[in-house]
Amino acid sequence: MGQLIDHFLPDYQFQEYHTCMVRGRPEIVMAALDACNLGASALVRSLFRLRGLPTGTITLARMEDIGFRVLGRQAGQEVVIGLIGRFWTFSGGIHPFAPEAFKSFDRPAFAKCVTNFRAVPLSPAVTRLTTETRVWCPTAAIRSRFRWYWFLIRPFSGLVRVEWLRLIKQLAERRQHSPGS
Numbered sequence: 229m230g231q232l233i234d235h236f237l238p239d240y241q242f243q244e245y246h247t248c249m250v251r252g253r254p255e256i257v258m259a260a261l262d263a264c265n266l267g268a269s270a271l272v273r274s275l276f277r278l279r280g281l282p283t284g285t286i287t288l289a290r291m292e293d294i295g296f297r298v299l300g301r302q303a304g305q306e307v308v309i310g311l312i313g314r315f316w317t318f319s320g321g322i323h324p325f326a327p328e329a330f331k332s333f334d335r336p337a338f339a340k341c342v343t344n345f346r347a348v349p350l351s352p353a354v355t356r357l358t359t360e361t362r363v364w365c366p367t368a369a370i371r372s373r374f375r376w377y378w379f380l381i382r383p384f385s386g387l388v389r390v391e392w393l394r395l396i397k398q399l400a401e402r403r404q405h406s407p408g409s
Contacts, residue, residue: 231360232301232302232305232306233308233342235331236299236300236310237310237362237364239364240362240363240364241363241364241365241374243360243362244360244386245358245359245361246358246390246393247356247357247358247393248356248357248394248397249350249354249357250397250401251400251404252355252404254304254305254349254355255303256403257347257396258304258307258345259403260396262288264288264392265286265287265395266388266391266392267283268395272286272388272392279320282294294322295312295313295323295324296310297309297311297326297327299327299330299342300327304347305348307345308343309343309344310325310330310340310341310342310343311340311341311342312325312330312333312338312340313341314337315341315363315377315381316374316376316377321338334366336366336370337370338366338370339366339374340363340364341364342361343360343362345357346358346360355400357393359393
């Protein structure tokens with residue numbers, strides 16, 4: 229079976245991928261994703277503050293406050309979130325949307341972004357946790373604008389995702405080894 233992310237954005241021009249190994253079962257890793265607070269990271273808080281984003285509790289559910297929507301979920305395996313906007317503008321030009329409208333959205337002035345988190349069991353005790361981000365730009369002009377933005381922001385965006393993986397791993401491993409898990 230393919231990845232759920234392929235269902236929402238099979239075609240894209242920009243992509244980034246990160247991975248880590250976690251001592252824990254996939255269902256514990258994915259539960260840690262839901263519980264993880266990115267706001268616990270000084271690095272993430274600083275980067276969010278620079279972009280003018282909320283810096284308090286930053287969980288997957290709270291990402292909706294800045295425009296992200298959970299597009300799909302395969303229990304214990306994968307979660308896909310999406311965002312539509314003019315990311316290269318100062319405000320980010322976030323366009324509100326209902327999750328079921330993401331795939332069909334095609335206004336030429338906006339780019340679409342998806343990010344997934346996927347837990348793949350490697351053994352009964354080890355899970356590979358990955359995150360992939362894909363961006364689709366509908367026109368050559370939008371691709372050109374986004375390309376410059378991506379060149380500048382990609383290292384920092386990548387740092388956020390690497391930090392997110394680190395925090396999920398930390399929480400999952402703590403939960404895996406606690407009594408009753």
